[in-house]
Amino acid sequence: MSAALQPTLLVPERRRLLELAELPWRAQLRHIITEPEQLAQYVPLSDREMAAIRQAAALFPMAITPYYASLMDPDDPRCPIRKQAVPSRHELVVERSDLADPLAEEADSPVEGLTHRYPDRVLLLASNHCAVFCRHCTRKRRVGDPNRAITRRMLERAFDYIARTPAIRDVLVSGGDPLMLPDERLDWILGRIRAIRHVEVVRLGTRVPVVLPQRITPELVAMLRRHQPLWLNTHFNHPRELTSESTQALEMLADGGIPLGNQSVLLRDVNDCPLVMRDLVQGLVRRRVRPYYLYQCDLSRGIEHFRTPVSKGIEIMEMLRGHTSGFAVPTYVVDAPGGGGKIPVMPNYLISMAPRRVVLRNFEGVFTVYHEPAHHETSCPPSCDHCDQSRPRGERWCPEVGVGKLFNESSSTISLVPTDLPRHERRGAGSPSPAE
Ligand SMILES: *Cc1c(COP(=O)(O)O)cnc(C)c1O
């Protein structure tokens, strides 16, 4: 029965929900909504929906803070808040393209709970809990699983790995949600990371400002300040999440001197619309949050119904770049299945090229020619202070992997070739590339 038909029935429950939604964070977690019967008090649910919730929650649990539940529109089954938090029968569908560990985070894990994919930074899972279990979570298969709790011993091994890997200068503390930890434990984790001399920056990835803004307390901010330079990335997906409570949480963090970023996920029927996205990014910068990434939805199991074509993301980027402040425009990325990392994708602005001429187009569709300089010697001088200082042995900085390798003047590599190229297999085993 819909709420519109029985408004009087819902009113006291609604009032109760709004009261719970204002509680401090620990009290709110004691009232976390994990059962369909609880949810049905606040949001009208049919028997069919209740059964679907029970089935889907058996695979990936449901947890919704009273605060986040209070943002749901009880009269709208298409409500973007509801879609992100309430389990649906679509989660039971397994597609052929679905992968258990789409980003190969476990394959790239030197010690449990740590992913080392990029040369100079690592991802550390510090907690396995979240205030709200997002239905679109890419780590669905491990988040909230009591058998996958992060132990002190695992963390010790991760600190040890970071300490003996001097290339790591950036540690991304994520989860689950690291702000689900008590202040003391997070203080300990950040302190241990900070004590490693070669770690230059620490980042927190957290959805707490969106789903439990009351968690951002003056005590927490004071503690985080002691671990500067510390960046915080949060995860707003829809302008409706930018409430007065979340605004206040972001204000406390920004006033505390913590640089803020946002990572959204492109979600079908939630935010796959240029206007929704524009309102979101503009709302974020007004609150001193820099839109950082817009993620293409991963191939995780149980989130197929959230996926959009990549072209939808390109369309959104087309409508943002140039049309609003440059620093409100996130980088749209596809996290490569199999662990290749984030690959940026965007509309084509480079239309054509000829020697000394580059044809570009702008956001309005104006085509323009950029004349390249007649003299463009870029070879390095025999001696360069910057190189000499940053490279003790005096070699030029050039990445040892990727296209950068082809730019390296002192390298004999002339091509990058897939190891299983049939053409090369025909030439005989053991000669993967003519360039090596
Ligand atoms: C996203 C990610 C990072 C951080 O990437 P940035 O582009 O530096 O933000 C690091 N490690 C892993 C495994 C990641 O998925």
Ligand code: SF4
């Ligand atoms: S807060 Fe992050 S880790 Fe937790 S369920 Fe949501 S997306 Fe997954």
